[in-house]
Amino acid sequence: MQLQVIQKKIYEIRGQKVMLDFDLAILYEVETRVLKQAVRRNLDIFPDDFMFQLNKKEWHELITNCDKLPVKIKHNPGTPLAFTEHGVTMLTNVLKSKKARQTSVAIVRAFIA
Template sequence: MRSNLTDTFADNIVVNKIYEIRSHKVMLDRDLAELYGVETRVLNQAVKRNIERFPEDFMFQLTKDELENWKSQFVTSNTIKMGLRKAPNVFTEHGVLMLSSVLNSQQAIQVNIQIVRIFVKLRTLLQDQSDLKVEIADIKRHLQNHDKNIELVFSYLDELIEKKAEPRKQIGFKPDDW
């Protein structure tokens, strides 16, 4: 059994290999191949042999523009190629799940389990963040109502002060009346 420190380190390695492309959380073929302990070409060959298992929402190839945009996010000594001969395939969470059925090694199965757990954690964090945004919006709305109420109280106070400034007729018993 691995220690929590080792698990956290391994999770961080995987999290750092998840990118957002086309509004999907995805992983590159070469990163997955590295995690599975196979060559990228072996991973892609297995995918090609089972291409019917990888529809567009499971896997897609980066366009030239997406590849350039992705490469521009990294500062490396060789940003022109970064070891890439062609645009990589990227796999969504569902594509990663499907990879376990085409790469049938024990390491692939264990890595898949870890990756799926991380995707679930990320989704939970995003949901929590969304819930937090709703709560913040509610608090802002509540504060705006308080601001309006405070302004109303001050306007009433201003009216009372203005009325107090007007001379008032004295009432009650006066010594001159005797």
């Protein structure tokens, strides 16, 4: 997985580098719904400094300032989950696939590059 592709999906929100649930779902090759279900079943390993829900103002600002978001995502009535580097690492534990492990390594490299 190319480092630049991942880095383009990293945003700064609340002063933290994060990736959004729909981008992570694409990288992990799962549906966003499946990713969110796995997180909900394991909320105990996703404290606020690992993951948070964007509020409507943050989401609107991101939509307004970011041209690279998919159109169908922009019109979604809900707000996405944002995962810090640590939250991305924890996703590997809940998705439990070889693809998740490989993707997590690439994403961690992108966060620290």
